[in-house]
Amino acid sequence: xxxxxxxxxxxxxxxxxxxxxxxxxxxxxxxxxxxxxxxxxxxxxxxxxxxxxxxxxxxxxxxxxxxxxxxxxxxxxxxxxxxxxxxxxxxxxxxxxxxxxxxxxxxxxxxxxxxxxxxxxxxxxxxxxxxxxxxxxxxxxxxxxxxxxxxxxxxxxxxxxxxxxxxxxxxxxxxxxxxxxxxxxxxxxxxxxxxxxxxxxxxxxxxxxxxxxxxxxxxxxxxxxxxxxxx
Amino acid sequence: xxxxxxxxxxxxxxxxxxxxxxxxxxxxxxxxxxxxxxxxxxxxxxxxxxxxxxxxxxxxxxxxxxxxxxxxxxxxxxxxxxxxxxxxxxxxxxxxxxxxxxxxxxxxxxxxxxxxxxxxxxxxxxxxxxxxxxxxxxxxxxxxxxxxxxxxxxxxxxxxxxxxxxxxxxxxxxxxxxxxxxxxxxxxxxxxxxxxxxxxxxxxxxxxxxxxxxxxxxxxxxxxxxxxxxxxxxxxxxxxxxxxxxxxxxxxxxxxxxxxxxxxxxxxxxxxxxxxxxxxxxxxxxxxxxxxxxxxxxxxxxxxxxxxxxxxxxxxxxxxxxxxxxxxxxxxxxxxxxxxxxxxxxxxxxxxxxxxxxxxxxxxxxxxxxxxxxxxxxxxxxxxxxxxxxxxxxxxxxxxxxxxxxxxxxxxxxxxxxxxxxxxxxxxxx
Numbered sequence: 001x002x003x004x005x006x007x008x009x010x011x012x013x014x015x016x017x018x019x020x021x022x023x024x025x026x027x028x029x030x031x032x033x034x035x036x037x038x039x040x041x042x043x044x045x046x047x048x049x050x051x052x053x054x055x056x057x058x059x060x061x062x063x064x065x066x067x068x069x070x071x072x073x074x075x076x077x078x079x080x081x082x083x084x085x086x087x088x089x090x091x092x093x094x095x096x097x098x099x100x101x102x103x104x105x106x107x108x109x110x111x112x113x114x115x116x117x118x119x120x121x122x123x124x125x126x127x128x129x130x131x132x133x134x135x136x137x138x139x140x141x142x143x144x145x146x147x148x149x150x151x152x153x154x155x156x157x158x159x160x161x162x163x164x165x166x167x168x169x170x171x172x173x174x175x176x177x178x179x180x181x182x183x184x185x186x187x188x189x190x191x192x193x194x195x196x197x198x199x200x201x202x203x204x205x206x207x208x209x210x211x212x213x214x215x216x217x218x219x220x221x222x223x224x225x226x227x228x229x230x231x
Numbered sequence: 232x233x234x235x236x237x238x239x240x241x242x243x244x245x246x247x248x249x250x251x252x253x254x255x256x257x258x259x260x261x262x263x264x265x266x267x268x269x270x271x272x273x274x275x276x277x278x279x280x281x282x283x284x285x286x287x288x289x290x291x292x293x294x295x296x297x298x299x300x301x302x303x304x305x306x307x308x309x310x311x312x313x314x315x316x317x318x319x320x321x322x323x324x325x326x327x328x329x330x331x332x333x334x335x336x337x338x339x340x341x342x343x344x345x346x347x348x349x350x351x352x353x354x355x356x357x358x359x360x361x362x363x364x365x366x367x368x369x370x371x372x373x374x375x376x377x378x379x380x381x382x383x384x385x386x387x388x389x390x391x392x393x394x395x396x397x398x399x400x401x402x403x404x405x406x407x408x409x410x411x412x413x414x415x416x417x418x419x420x421x422x423x424x425x426x427x428x429x430x431x432x433x434x435x436x437x438x439x440x441x442x443x444x445x446x447x448x449x450x451x452x453x454x455x456x457x458x459x460x461x462x463x464x465x466x467x468x469x470x471x472x473x474x475x476x477x478x479x480x481x482x483x484x485x486x487x488x489x490x491x492x493x494x495x496x497x498x499x500x501x502x503x504x505x506x507x508x509x510x511x512x513x514x515x516x517x518x519x520x521x522x523x524x525x526x527x528x529x530x531x532x533x534x535x536x537x538x539x540x541x542x543x544x545x546x547x548x549x550x551x552x553x554x555x556x557x558x559x560x561x562x563x564x565x566x567x568x569x570x571x572x573x574x575x576x577x578x579x580x581x582x583x584x585x586x587x588x589x590x591x592x593x594x595x596x597x598x599x600x601x602x603x604x605x606x607x608x609x610x611x612x613x614x615x616x617x618x619x620x621x622x623x624x625x626x627x628x629x630x631x632x633x634x635x636x637x638x639x640x641x642x643x644x645x646x647x648x649x650x651x652x653x654x655x656x657x658x659x660x661x
Contacts, residue, residue, distance in 0.1 A: 058314035113624045117570065118528035119438045120495040121313060121456060127628070 041068050046102050051109050059115050061123040063132075064108055070135050071104055077142045085146040092150060092191050093215070097141050099193065104134030137193075137213060144215040151188040152217035156196060159224040163200035170195055170211060189214055198223050275543045280368055282536035284576065285618075287583035291650040294333045295601070296430040296487065297422045301415040302327040303347045304572075305403045305437035305452050312456045317362035318531040319436035321369070322493055322572025323347070326434045328370040329579050333647060345418075347403060347411050361567035365534055369571075402452035405463050408435070409471070416475045419486070428485040430646065431472065436572045439494025441525055449494045465492070469519065476514050484516050487644060489604075493522040493574045495529045496635070513638035518604055521635040522574035522615075530625050530632055531570035532618060538565045573632065574611070577618055581610035582647065589649045601645035608636055 040052040053068045054060050078097050082090040111127035114120070158165060166180035170193035180197060191214050199207040208225040304323030307315050401407060415431060423429040438450040440462075448462035455461045472488045479486065513519065523529040540563045582602070589600045602610070612634045619625050619632050 058312055060312075110624065110628050114528065114628060114630070115314070117531050117533065117622065117624050118495055118497075119316075119319070119436070119493070119531070119572070120497050120528055121438050121440050121450065121499060122497075124497070124628075125500070 041065070041072070043068060043071060043105055043108075045105060045109075046098060051105065053108065053112065059112050059123065061111075061128065063128050064111065064123055067104060067108060067128070067131050067135050070139070071101060074101070074135070074138050074142050078138075081142045082146055086148065086150075088150050089147060089191065093141060093146065096192060096213075096215070097138055100134045100137035100141065102134070104131045104138065107131035107134065140213060141215050145217075147191060147215070147217035149217070150190050152191055152214060152219055154187055154189050154214060155185055155218055155220040156183065156212060157185055157222050158198045159222060160198055160200045160202060162202070163198045165223070166197045166199070167194045167212070168197070169193070189219075191215055191219075196223055198225075273545045275545075276540060278538055278540040280536055280538050282368065282534065283621075284365075284369060284532065284534045284536070284571075285580055287576070287580035289329055289332055289579055289582045289586070291652070292333050292582050292586055292602075292647050293335055293650060294330065294430065295645050295648050296428050297426045298330060298334055298430045298432060299345075299415055299419040299422055300327065300330045300432040301345045301347060301411055301434070302330070302432075303403060303408060303411065303435045303437075305408075305435070305450070307402055307452050308438075308450070309402060309453055310455050313438060313450060313454065316531070316570060317358065318570040318572050319493075321362060321365055321534075321569065322436040322575045323434060324366055324370045325571065325575035325579065326436075326491075329575065329582070330432060345411065345415060347407075357567075358569065361536075361569040364536065364538075364567045365569050365571065368536065369534075404453040405451040405461070408451055408463065408468075412468075412471050416471055420475070423482070423486055429487070431475075431486070431488045432491070433468075433472065433488070434491040434493065434575075435468070436493040436574075439492065439496060439529070440499040441496050443498070443500060445525070447492075447496060447521070447525075449492060465519070468492070469513070469517070472517060473514060476517055484644060486516060487640065488517045489640075489646070490517070490519045491522070491574070492519065493529055493572050496521065496523045496525045496527055498526060515638075516640060516644075517638050518640045519637040520608060521637070522572070522632070524633045524635040527632055528625075528630055530573045530619060530622055530630070532573050532576055533622060534569050534571050536567045538567070539563075540565070573615060573618055573622075577615035578607075578611045580618070581607070581612075581614040584614060585610050586649050590652065595649075595651070597651050599651060600649045602647040602649065603643040603645045604640035605643055607646055608634055 039056045040054050042050050042052050044050055053064065055065065074097075078094065082093045085093070107127045107130040111123040111131070114127070115123050156165065156167075165183040167183045167189075168178065168180050172179065173195040183196065194212045194214060195209050196212045197207055197209045203225060208223075210223050212221050212223075213219075302323040304320035306317055306320040403411075412433065415433065419429050419431040435449060438454075439448060440450075441447055442459060447465045448459065449465075449468070450456075451461075451463055453461065454463075469490065472490065476482075476486055476488060542560055542563065544560045585600075585602055585606070589595050615632055615634065619630075625632075
């Protein structure tokens with residue numbers, strides 16, 4: 001058997017010892033080329049399906065890209081953050097993380113879809129803001145020291161004097177199941193997301209509410225109204 | 232919903248020399264006997280098109296006044312950061328269709344409608360096919376006739392991989408839009424001189440925003456996303472029509488103008504030049520309807536259609552060997568998806584609803600009913616709200632879309648009238 005003389009012949013490859021390496025190199029370059037020129041970032045939704053965030057064109061937004069990259073980074077960190085924690089704590093933390101992540105991804109996706117389906121120029125700033133809140137909660141969770149038990153000591157206080165404080169799980173609050181529990185600083189609460197209500201005659205409207213994230217032991221937060229209160 | 236049932240029965244007759252026939256002929260010829268195989272193929276095609284777009288017929292609805300309409304859909308943007316979308320062109324075509332159908336061409340031949348849009352989409356894309364298909368099934372035949380099919384020169388000149396399907400192929404730039412408005416005013420003046428009254432309708436579907444100072448702008452095709460000086464303010468859009476009305480106040484309502492801006496009014500962080508004046512109080516007889524209120528989006532209806540085509544090929548043979556047909560029999564289903572501005576659909580469906588209400592009301596039996604400015608706005612808005620519930624993204628995001636109206640049509644001169652049903656001739660089924 002003699003080797004073919006044409007350098008372009010497919011048969012030539014079978015007689016050239018370096019051909020396999022060259023083919024592999026071409027394949028590698030092609031694959032890396034695709035990855036480098038990718039014009040979107042793919043994010044997984046909670047149900048396992050994917051969502052592509054555009055990195056160019058009319059629906060591209062640098063604020064949204066920053067959030068998408070943060071989510072990708074936090075996806076990796078969350079795996080590490082709860083290592084060594086008791087099983088029930090790890091499960092609870094991951095559940096809360098997935099809620100924040102979902103908030104962020106849902107709002108980013110809604111912003112892109114809205115831009116595609118309307119005569120608008122840019123991604124919706126309010127939706128981007130909501131996505132940023134989700135990412136912020138996600139990051140806060142990842143960065144918090146992991147508690148040793150599901151129930152943690154809390155120290156939630158308010159700047160309003162003579163106020164009563166009540167709390168409610170955030171999920172129940174969203175479902176409008178308003179079965180408020182009375183709160184006393186020092187109470188041990190299950191880690192999670194809560195809505196706290198501060199009631200006082202000194203407040204306009206009589207009360208205000210604020211989300212409280214209880215991830216660490218102890219969990220501390222001072223509740224204060226956004227609008228000014230007469231002293 | 233079945234919106235069109237089209238029976239297409241082109242008969243294709245092919246006389247085929249099959250390879251077997253040739254072989255047989257060669258053998259027969261060799262045997263001294265010339266015999267060929269001739270087969271005849273008859274292909275029957277029938278297509279049924281179904282669509283999710285509500286069928287809202289506006290038959291028996293007529294314009295009350297000789298009308299000149301300019302319907303603009305800005306679908307192509309030269310700045311790649313601004314989305315090009317067929318929704319605006321489809322919207323303009325639907326508005327054109329509604330007014331064209333309602334115009335009393337037989338009585339007032341001077342009445343004219345212009346359609347100004349350029350819809351350019353990637354060569355051979357599903358989007359292009361879907362958009363042209365919707366233009367075909369949702370608008371008047373006159374519009375379909377205006378669609379320029381791709382030619383060889385398009386291949387040569389389309390370095391950017393785009394074709395022009397509708398309009399004259401030029402982008403609807405700020406200068407072109409101003410020219411078109413001037414031409415429409417000239418035509419409206421001519422119609423007014425001939426008839427003593429005229430309604431000028433100016434509809435523009437485009438991208439739009441409110442600047443940080445709260446001023447409304449729309450984006451012509453040559454707008455730059457980061458340069459508000461390239462945007463078109465409402466006052467710039469209205470300036471020529473205002474001047475036209477104010478120059479002849481003696482016309483006293485015989486010159487009416489209805490301007491419809493079908494754009495978003497979402498707030499943008501970019502600030503506009505303070506030298507651009509705000510729209511001042513409008514003269515009587517000039518009404519501006521905006522398809523979305525300040526801070527809102529103008530949504531696009533996610534239209535889809537399915538064409539179910541049945542092909543049946545029947546072959547008859549003359550000869551001794553069966554022929555081979557390249558026609559395949561069977562049922563072929565094709566899906567089309569595009570987007571169209573919501574407002575024109577809402578207007579059509581609002582008019583259709585008004586006619587239905589009129590037909591069901593014993594009060595109007597045998598008489599015409601009028602649809603004035605306020606009625607038109609209210610029926611369109613109701614319809615808009617209902618259609619918005621069919622857009623999942625809008626529902627999920629809790630978005631609303633309400634019309635905004637600037638100015639008054641003094642005297643509420645009716646735009647449309649609903650003609651009574653013609654009675655069925657005796658002896659025929661109703």
